[in-house]
Amino acid sequence: MGADTRLAELGGSGLGEVDEPAFAKLTQRHRRELHVHCYRMLGxxxxxxxxxxxxxxxxxxxxxTFEGRSTVRAWLYRIxxxxxxxxxxxxxPEPATGGEVPWLQPYPDRLLDELPAGDADEPEAVAVARETIELAYLVAVQHLAPRPRAVLILRDVxxxxxxxxxxxxxxxxxxxxxxxxxxRAGMRGHLPVERQDWTGGAEDAGTRELVRRYTDASVATDIPALTSLLRxxxxCSMPPTPGLQVGRDTVVDSWIEDGFEDLGRLRAVRTSVNRQPAIGFYLWREEEGVYLPLTIDVLRVIGGAxxxxxxxxxxxxxxxxLPERLPADGTQ
Incomplete structure (x- = not known):
């Protein structure tokens, strides 16, 4: 697209004049995929x-400065x-260390669903199918220095x-x-060993049943039942709180030390983030007479555990x- 065509589409009469609605029409269609791109870069x-x-x-x-030598989409990705x-x-200035990324935040699947569908050859569709939005991938990316990180995402994603x-x-x-x-070498050092076995975001019946059992056991604060579900x-991590627990015994011991069994009445709401199963837990607050938000657990399930x-x-x-509160009668 040449400069004259570009200006005509924007409704401007010269390089210094830009029609704002036309500019928005050309650029805002790419907002969600740009947001996901920045999220991959930043975590x-x-x-x-x-x-x-x-x-x-x-x-x-x-x-x-846009001369039409590339698409508006590619130009925006550059910016x-x-x-x-x-x-x-x-x-x-310092990269993530020790397997922890304190600034990590979840990305709701309902917003990922806004990405352009495209076809099998569309880069963004392929990227999501390859699990480059799952939390384990995001954590691994954050361990790379910024420029190699950008190269990896631009080239491989x-x-x-x-x-x-x-x-x-x-x-x-x-x-x-x-x-x-x-x-790529740095990613291999931080990605899960079973990278090739990830499910592409689709939960099978076995995974759904495992998540149900985890949810029920959590609501019941049943540590033995929870323990049986862990590899x-x-x-286990809780960003931005420091601390990474590795190993079933270590994780379970931390739950016991934190008084999980004495937490009180819980309820749960299933959701999904980063193409992974997630559960929002609510704790009963007697003074308000409602269940209020407590924490959200995002799970990665491999081989039935x-x-x-x-x-x-x-x-x-x-x-x-997720709801801001849950009433005592069980309705939302």
């Missing part, structure tokens, strides 16, 4: 939201990637050619290819579309 829903806002602001200010790199340079990534980053193709190999090497539990605090309930 934080809130940071992704801020960065997408910054992306559209930069695009608005720089519209006259978004650089905005993410700028944020990472300012806010997180979005399918960009090396020359385009090199142009975006101001590097040579050889540098990009070298960074990609280092990033020996299960991992729970291999990872990532627990988020109650400040994530609203974003995930």
């Amino acid at each position: 934080s829903f809130e940071d992704a939201e801020d960065t997408v806002q910054e992306t559209f602001l930069r695009a608005w200010r720089r519209w006259e 978004a990637t650089n905005a993410c790199l700028d944020l990472l340079a300012k806010r997180r 979005l399918g960009w050619p090396a020359k385009d990534v090199a142009e975006l980053l101001g590097d040579s193709v050889n540098s990009v290819n070298s960074a990609l190999q280092r990033a 020996d090497d299960v991992r 729970i291999t990872e539990i990532v627990t988020f605090h109650d400040d994530q309930f609203l974003r995930l579309g």
